[in-house]
Amino acid sequence: MFSRAEPHEYVAAWAARFALWLFGLLPLDAASAFGGWLARRLGPHFAVTRHAVRNLARAMPELTETQRNAVLDGMWDNLGRVLAEYAHLRELKIGTLEQPGHVEVAGIEHILAIRDSGRPALFFSAHYGNWELTSLVSAHYGLPMLQVYRAANNPLTEELLQGLRAPLGGRHVPKGVQAAREILRTLKNNEFVAMLVDQKLNTGIPVPFFGRDAMTAPAIAEFALRLKCPVVGARVERLHGTHFRLTVEPPFMLEDTGDRDRDVHAGMLRVNQRIEAWIRERPDHWFWVHKRWPKE
Structure with missing residues (x-):
């Protein structure tokens, strides 16, 4: 893996390691707060913020400028906190009635019913809140989970991230041909697969998302x-x-009419609509810098 890295990738990877080392020196709460503070001050100066401003204005035009600025400020705060929390993933615990923790779980009855059904299931989520914690919860409740994700462009950063995710449990596989084989094998073994499905995709199918077609896996x-x-x-x-x-x-369950193209489109529309509803409820939780829609 190291042989494929370019000089600038070494620099970026070591910068990430230094930042995580720094965050790791602080207690969890202090590291998270510092990461949020840092991102709120630096994030608006990054070029990608222009994408976020444009995406938010087009997706939620009903918001005032003041409201949009608050959403973007919250987005950077959340992202900075997520990055800082990577250094403390081992410390995050599931809360119980006997002992409070960092993560409370709603819908436990659905988790247990799926786990005990003897059948596979497909979970979907988005880059929303701290999305990494899905693995922690699934491992806690005994759901063998295959997490499908988009690999980092920098192979050194990718190696670092995989090491940090290890304490969360579950298996992780990057999108691609290998992932398709692993998904099929996992589901045929009556286990569970989770995917983040809110990122830009050059291939896929156009499915409405906030009123505009977005290429969707x-x-x-x-x-x-x-x-x-x-x-x-x-x-x-x-x-x-x-x-x-x-x-x-x-x-x-997705409706199966026998028209596979239509049914796939209808199924992904339902998924996109759920993610859109989450974002409308807490727009500061989503990563608006994604180039989710094609240029108009």
């Missing part, structure tokens, strides 16, 4: 229809500081 609908397994939405909200709520929504 159809894998969840394709596998759900092929293996007749339920689809489940899961989101992680930041309640305050380093305290979160992971909500697992009721599972649903």
